[in-house]
Amino acid sequence: MTKTILTGLRPTGNLHLGHYFGAAHNWVKLQNDYDFYLEIADVQALTDNFDNPDKVRKNVYEITLDLLSIGINPEKVNLFIQSKIPEIAELTVFFSNLVTVSRLQRNPTVKNEIAQKKELFGNNGESITYGFLGYPVSQAADITAFDGEIIPVGDDQLPLLEQCREIVRKFNSIYGDTFKEPEQVLSESTRIKGLDGNEKMGKSLGNAIYLVDDEETIKKKVMGAITDPNKIKKDDPANPEVCMVYYYHKLVNSGENIKTVCSECKNGTRGCVQCKRELIDKLNEFLNPIREKRKYYEEQPELVQKILDDGTNKAKERAKEQMEKVRKAMKIDY
């Protein structure tokens, strides 16, 4: 039997290189060998954007285009919208009995996010909403509603997976074996640093390169990237390991070229401006096919709508069957 993959993303902004190299490129590889459900988690996005429904609505479409443009094949992947599957919300309610509030408060991912959202949730998280605190429960329902076995995500999601596994074990021990315990796959994914050298690339950090960035934007961003601060003159030898331009060469340039960039930088035979220009070319080479695919789908909004409808219908069928099992196990199958 083909194993099921389930993964998701919040529609709060366009995909950037951090999403791509951190997780999404891996999805494109995995799509050939699994039964693949890819969720656009609009309900989860609303947990911290409940006051901005326009943003979430717009980004459902943007994220769909981003995913199709990197090569997610709608023939192979069921791309669906979370809010169109009310079974997930129903399962979330049942799961919420199996999790303590203190366990949710101790979840490292949730803790981090609360700390980052002081404006919304207060300095010490005192204004945290019930919905946000509980989103790991809803994420456990996202996974188990489809009996997701393999969950390819970035490493920041590990604590959410662990929480899901705990819920599954608790459910199975009380109501009988119903769900599979999901596993995380992190293979071939790396966390990508921002242009400013920050450990994380992110929209809120203003250090991201987006898949939708045009040539002009790429040029501006790369020209402003952080290089070795000890290199003052063009022919000073420098340390590529502290340079963000070298870091991005390693992502999008070829092996031989990367070696040359590295040795020339160390020997002082490579100026930063030249090095940045070469990176801009390589980034555009990498982005051009993505831009073309995006344009193809952008010009056919009815095709994009059909892809979402078909994916959502398939996801709905699977979740419906799963919920019948759940209601029976819980003795609420009236």
Ligand code: TRP
């Ligand atoms: N929490 C994930 C993120 O912020 C998105 C997500 C929603 C997800 N549901 C999921 C990931 C289910 C994996 C499985 O990126």
